[in-house]
Amino acid sequence: MHMQGSPGALARLKSTWAKGRGRWWVRWGVDLAVFALLFAAVAAWQARNLPGGGTPAPDFTLSTLAGDTVRLDALRGKPVVVAFWAPWCGVCGMESANLSQLRKLAGDSAHVVSVAVAYDDEAAVRRFVQEHDVDYPVLLGDDTVQSAWRVNSFPTVFFVSPEGRVERAAVGYTTLAGLSWRLML
Template identity: 75%
Template sequence: MQSGSGALANVRAAWARARQRWWVRWGVDLVLLALVFVAVAAWQTRHLPGSGAPAPDFTLRTLEGETVSLQSLRGKPVVLAFWAPWCGVCGAESSNLSQLRRLAGDSAHVVSVALAYEDEEAVRRFTREHAVDYPVLLGDDSLQQAWRVNMFPTVFFLSPEGRIERSVVGYTTLAGLSWRWML
């Protein structure tokens, strides 16, 4: 029988041999990177309404002057993106939301809410500069507080019944949006 220190030495030696293989080094690095990514994502969403919670209701005006309520979107999954016109990351993510809207077609609603804007013209300028082709609603501070959004962009994925299923903060690729929407 080996002593505890002998067994530990054997484990260390085996690990050193394994680390000499490129695929082991890469695999370990990828697992560590994934763990860091998951930890950061969990930290960023820690104050947002939790999974399974009812989505805070709203009735908001669009840039065209129509009103849209969250209640009217029920019956299909909803991808609800909160953004600000001054947010560069929001601009980068905007084309991903457009692509998701085209990908989802009639099977889901892809809607955005502009927050933290100086005036409506700033929102209009953002939509022109980024060729926004999804509905844009005009939110306010009370809506931002109700949804507990304190970073941009923040995207919520709602069930057809209006419950929050998932959320993500920060830039999200089309693959990331699609994966979360389809779960």
């Protein structure tokens, strides 16, 4: 048995629908809120196994491409952005310009360093640096440092407090705005 609503109820429904269609900004706002919620949930899920939440940053002593040695402990006193990447990672190449801009924006108020891992030879790292005009320090990492930081996706960026604690992490492409926002938190 099929029941129809009263003519008054149908008219009210049509009126409500017409008003809703006229309020495009409400629909867009709801869509944007749902998208932001989904984006935040995916980002949290990707970073779920990474050090964070104030845990001590795993220390390292690594060489730069120029042969200098950098210790993470020596960078304390300022926030540190540590970006892990691989030379074969296309997304890492896209993000490299954002890291460069972040370094310029942060100036002397923070350190921005990167750790190359998962590479076959140093020549691959040098090619990446040249092709992407990398102007921030590049450290040569290995399986030990990659494992200590629990990095299994590229790029992965950590935000370390001046006291040496991992505060936040981001997996995958991160915009300059996203990097800056996380650094300032």
